[in-house]
Structure formats: C-alpha cells, structure tokens
Amino acid sequence: METRLSRYILLLILLVVIGLLVHEEKNSGSGLTPSQIAFELFAANRYKAGLFCREKGWDFCDKWADYPRSQFSSVNAALPHESTEFNLTGVKPYPMVQEFSSDSQSRLVVNEVHTSSDNSSALCAEPMAKTVKQDKPKQQIYSWTDDKGQVHFTDDARQGDQHNLSLTSYQDPEYSFDLAVKSTGGRLPLAFKDKITAAIKKVSEIYEVYLPTSGTVPVSVNLTLATTKGSYQKLQSQYAPGLGPSQGFYQAQYNMAAVWHRSDKQAYQTSVHETVHVINARLFGPTPRWFNEGLTEYFEGIRMSGYAAKIPPREWKRAFSGKSVSLDTLFSAKQETWAGSQQTMLYSQSHSLVHFLMSTPKGKISMKALLAHLVETRCAPSDYASILNNYPGGLKRLQADWVSWMNSERYRTQSF
Template sequence: MLNTQWRVLFVFIVLLIASALIANHLTGRVFNYHDPIGSVRAIYEDIKTKIEMAEESELTAIKTIAAPSLSAKTAMQKHLPQADTTRCVDVSLGKVKYKRNGNIYTWTDSNGVPHFSDEKPDFEAATLDTDFVEPLDYFELTLHAANLPPSFTEELRIKLNTVFKVYGQIIGVDALKKVRLNLTVFATRRSYEQAIKLRGADPTNTDGMYFHSTNSALINYRNEQSAMRTAVHEAVHAVNKAILGSTPRWLNEGLAEYFEYTKNSMQLVSVEPHPGWVNNKRVAQSVFTINWLIGLDDTWQTGDDTKLYASSWAAIYFMMDSNKGKQFLKSIMLAEQKSPCSKLTAAELKNMLYQHFPQLDKDYRQWLKTPFRKQSF
C-alpha cells in the first residue's frame, strides 16, 4: 500500500516536471509551482487553441486552393482599404466653408407681372432672401500622375464635387467636412505593385488601395477610364473616413462602387448603374439580401468578394432610389459620424433598417426585378 502511494507521488512529480517543460517549449508560459493544477489547465488550453488555429488555417488553405479562379475583369474590381491602425482622430480639414451668393430683388410692374433679378434696379424694390450659398471648397486634392493629361484632374474634381453634393443632400451641408485627398497613379503594373509591397500590403487582384494611416491611395493605370473610376472609388474611402469615421465595410465599399459611374452635364448630376454588376438593366448575378449583408462585415477577407461587392453596390443603389432609402442612409451616416471611433453593430443597423422598411425583403425583391435606371440629383 505504501509503495503504491509513493509511486503515485512519483508519477505526479514527473507530470509536473513534464508540464513545465511543455510550457516552456510550446507556449512560452512560465510554470507556476504554487498552483500546479492551474498551470496544467492553462497549458492544456494553450495547446488546444494552437491545434484549433492550425486546423482552421489548414481548412482555409484547402478552401483557397479549391476555390475557382476569378476572371481578370472580376478580380480587378477589388479595391482593398487597409486596416485602420491609426488612432481615432479627426483626419478632416474642418468644416466646409460657404459664401453667400447674394439676394434676389423682386417687384411687380404696372401690369401686375412679377419680376425677379439679382441686380438691384434703379427704383425701390423688395429683396427676396433665398439663403442660397455655394461652397468655397470641399477638398484639397493632391494628384501624382505624370502620364495623365491635365483634363483628368479637372474631370476628377468635378466627379468628387458630385460626391460631396450628394452627401450634402443626404446628411445636410452642415455635416460635411473638408477632406484632404492624396492620390498617386502609377504608369505600370510593376511600379504599382512595388509601391504596395513597400507599404506591407498585397497588390494581388487589385487596381487600387487606400491606406488609412497616411490618408492616401495608390492606383494602377490600365487606361484613362479605369484610372478615373479607381481614383473616384479610393477617394470615396478617404471622404468616408474624414466625414463619417469608421464605417461598416458594406457601406464603405457600396458607396465607393456607387460613385464610380457619375455623369456630369452642366448643372445636371446623375449616377448610372454599374456595368460590372448590371447587364440588360438587371443585376447580373445573385446578391445577398440587405439584412444578411449587414451581418457579413467580418467575412470580407475570406468570403466571396465578387458577391460582396455586387451586393454592397446594389444595397446602396436601392437606398438611393427612394426618399425613405435616403432617410435610412442619413440616419446611419449621422450615427457613424457621431461615434467615429466605432461602427454600428449589425443589430443596431437592422433595427434602423426595419424602421424605414418594415417589409424590406419584399420591397427589395420587387426592386431587383425592375429595370435599373440612372439616378439624378
């Protein structure tokens, strides 16, 4: 009996020593001899976690190998914003400044016909206060693109002014902020990839990449039209960061995709359906329902990029197509602006969504069946 007790004690001491060696070798954890049971339990949890992580990595690798390769057209539609590792600070240049554009003078002639003029007549006339103001400047643009004509910069400015105009209509001009935009367009794919890699990122399957830490975007030049779309896309990421702060990925990417196809003619502004996602005025592929899309914010790195981008674009296009949709966008954009360091949760977004669309699934399904048309602002 005594020998058996000594054997049990000896085995226990051996297990303690073995546990200490395992701790040092596998986990780097210092073995606590004052709490041997607790230390053994902690070591077990560490080893279990490492095994689970290894299995998960192996599963991800298998999925990656088995996944069908994307076409060149689809792959190049990816624009990857890098993780925001900056401190939560206001990166904007302050409020947008406006100037008053004068009053309108009004009078009625002897025939009872009313007249309006922005020039003061040589007789007494009433003034009509229109409260009309125009912005002095929305953004400060620095564009490095040696191979692009001067007209490219001017066209880009016009399109970005459109972005601010639409944002002002949705959230109100008082909520806008001036934004610094730093864009660099590279003449060759090789120089683009080298610049991306120097910043510690992977340029594979991308034509543009926005970096929060430096508030800058790098763009690959394939042709002038492609470079313009990518420049607008990446600039919208910078606009969202400065005006709204942190935003859900579907909202950030959806808005960036939406504004790629803005059209400007005189004072008329319109946004056309994205040809990458629409064919014959219909969505070219299946998309997630909006309430499902809202819950996928953490799956962008491992999910179906093509479907996620298409779904995000479609969700924004749907919202922009009605007043109640714009009201929903206004509510979430102002909420994100109020708390720029955090994102609204999926539960919060869904609650706000169904306040505006009590029959969302039905409304969205019917809308997807109707021909897509351009939207005017």
C-alpha cells in the same frame, strides 16, 4: 456530293464537340448535363471578355462582366474585387429574386466593421489628420426685430449700435472637402485630370446633400495616379506593402488614395472608388462592409456632363438570376466570406442596396438617417440595423421593397 460531304463533316464536328463535353462532364464531377456545361462555358468566356473590355475602356462590351458568372470563371489579378469562383445554380433566363426569410431580423449583426490596412484605429485616435485643413471660425448670425415686428438677420455685429441684436443658434454647415490630384511616373493628360477632379468634387457635393448640416469633420483627399507599373509598385511598397496584385488602394491614415493609370476609364473608376473609401473613413471611421463597398461601387459609375452628373444602375435582375438575396446575408457576412467565393455577389448586393436607398423616396430618408447616425457615432460601434429598422414597415418591408424594386426593374439612372 459536296452537300453530302459537308453534312458528314458537320456531323463529325458535332460528335467531337459532344464527346469533349461528355468527357468534361465525367471528369468535372459537377453533375451538369452537356448542355448545361456548354452554357457554363459560354458564360465563363463572356465574363472574361467583359473584364477585358472593362479594363480597356470599351463601352460596348464592358457590361458582360455584370452578367451571371460561371463556376469556370477564374480570378483576374488586376481586378481585386473579383472572386475566384461563382457557382451558378438552376440557370434560368429571368427568375424572380428570392424573398426575405422570416427569421432574418433576429440574426442581424449590427456592429461588424470593415477592418483593413487603412489603419482606421490610428485615424480615430487622431481626429485631425496632418493633411486636413483646420476648421474655420464659425460664423455668428444675429437677429433683430423692427418697429413693425419683422425679424431680420445679419452677420454684422456692428449693427448692434443701431438695433438690439440677439445671437442666434445658427451654425454654418461644418462639412468641407479638399482634393489634391497629382501624378508619379509621368505627367497626366490635363483633360483627364480635370475630368477626375470634376467627378470627385461632384461626389462630395452629393455626400453633402445626404449628410447632416453639422457635426461632420473636414475631409481631405490626396489622390496620386501612377502612370507606370513601376511607379505604382513603389507607392504600394511604401504605403501598402502587404497588398497583393492590385490597381488601386487607399490609406485613410494619410487621407491617401493611389491608383495605377492603365487606361483612362479604368483609372477614372478606380480613382473614384478609392476616394470614396477615404471619404467614408474620414467622415465615419470604420463602417459596415456593405455600406463602405456599396457606396464605392455606386459612385464609381458616375458620368459627368459639364457640371451635371448621372449615376447609372446595373442590370441587377439579370445579375441575381437564380440567386437568393437578403439583408441578413449581407449584414452578417464575415471578413472571410467577403474574401471568398461569394465576394462578387456581396459587392453586387451592396451596390444594389445603396442605389435603392439613394434613389427611392423612402430610401433617401433612411440613407440620410443612417449617415447622421454614423457621423454621430464616428469611430464607435454603430447600431445601423436599428436605424434601418425605422424604414416604414421595418427591415422586413425594406427587404421586400428592395427585392420588388429589382424584380420589376424599377432601377433608373440618377441625375444630380
């Protein structure tokens, strides 16, 4: 009797659930079946839970926010990079990422820049910001040849009394980096300050590996962490009054990054993210949006272990499940598209492309060439597409290799 009653109760519950789903389907106008709606609702709740876990710094569930989102997902005001909606089409477990369109190369927008409240024009008009240290004198390197024909080098001009010295064309690498970390609203735990300082300095070291050995301007970053909401809002009203709800911002004109310290993990990632924006603005001036955001997303995942660092990938094949990715879409996206419903997809694609360029043999060559080009054309229009077109096989091959890299899940954690 109890078993039969339990079955009746279970059947009644199922009927109620199905009825609610059917009612939702009729009123939503989405055209989805009840089972599809059930999947959508599950994905939406999983995504929201992932955002909450990421904010709290819970490692076991923060990756849920990287999974495909549902059209029912809503914006989280504390996470400014999340879009207000994301429509899933053709939900499948692991479909292949769609391939490069044949006419993509002819429609690339090569001079689009990321315009924001960072006052990049003022930064370019005044190459040396007040907070940046002045260049140190370049070191002079001399050479001389002994009686056996052996060439020697020295930086001591006084040896000219003994040898016939010749001044070489050698120049010290010009890249230099200075970081100041402070707090407002309260004191930061010393261990956290040391951790974020080590991570950002490591980011600078990685930049130096990919940058040209000369021609770069000195970089200085002033990172301020606000320990209370009130102290953060005070910073925001002073330096970014037009900014809406956020947990971090940067002002390149002052070499400044500001972060609301809500939790250690959130503040760590946001600090790295905003600092990379300052570094990019200082080194290159205005840059393509995909490049700027891709590098910030790439570096914010950096994990330190002593002096060593690891930068993990994300599950991009799963994230792009059922989606189409292309260099054309990424390069030609306008400001309103970045601010609209495709924002999350554009950020994720930018992150994936940068990780591909930073971690694969041919990609590294292209990334170094791209950074050298952006240094050379600092604060001027840059034809970055032509630089990337030097990738072996051109942009079409770059697209194909990038897609294949994701589909075959060859992305790996990088060690530095």
